[in-house]
Amino acid sequence: MTHPSFPSTAATRLLRELKIPFTEHQYRYEEHGGSKVCAREMEVPEHAVVKTLVMEDEGGKPLVVLMHGDLEVSTKALARQIGAKSVRICKPDVANRHSGYLVGGTSPFGTRKAMPVYVERTILDLERIFINGGSRGFLVAIDPAGLEAALKPTPVEVGLKSPE
Secondary structure (H helix, E strand, O other): OOOOOOOOOHHHHHHHHOOOOEEEEEOOOOOOOHHHHHHHHHOOOHHHEEEEEEEEEOOOOEEEEEEEOOEEEOHHHHHHHHOOOOEEEOOHHHHHHHHOOOOOOOOOOOOOOOOOEEEEHHHHHOOOEEEEEEEOOEEEEEOHHHHHHHHOOEEEOOEEEOOO
16 A cells, blocks of 8 residues: 555556565655765665666667666766667656656656666665655665566666766
8 A cells, every 4th residue: 555645656556566565765855966865865875776867879769777876877888888879868858758757756667658778787786776766755665676577677887986
């Protein structure tokens, strides 16, 4: 049963439909706060907070990249690993159209369009991850095996240390 204060989103509906266990967590959302604010508010390591990034290749074909909160995506390495000429982050309005979610509340689960999903390989080694549940300030905690079962992502190695 859903908690009265937790939003019902396409993401949580999909996870329930697939019978993938998860817990729901809300935090005070800050515009442009990203995974750093998320980790601080929830008192979890930023490395366990997973960012959902909607990107596109040179032809405008959308894709989703899941990355540790404390790392950036090397778009050059990603393009090379997926056989694209180039990859770039989508503009917010384009990302919103592809995913069906508002940037800041983008979940990889239950997206409007089916898109290939790439996951930084080391995310799958974590015990538990915190990933957006489809609304700003709303995360789901899930075992990476559940993420694999729901999304069948392609593992990649494209993480770069974020410049401080």
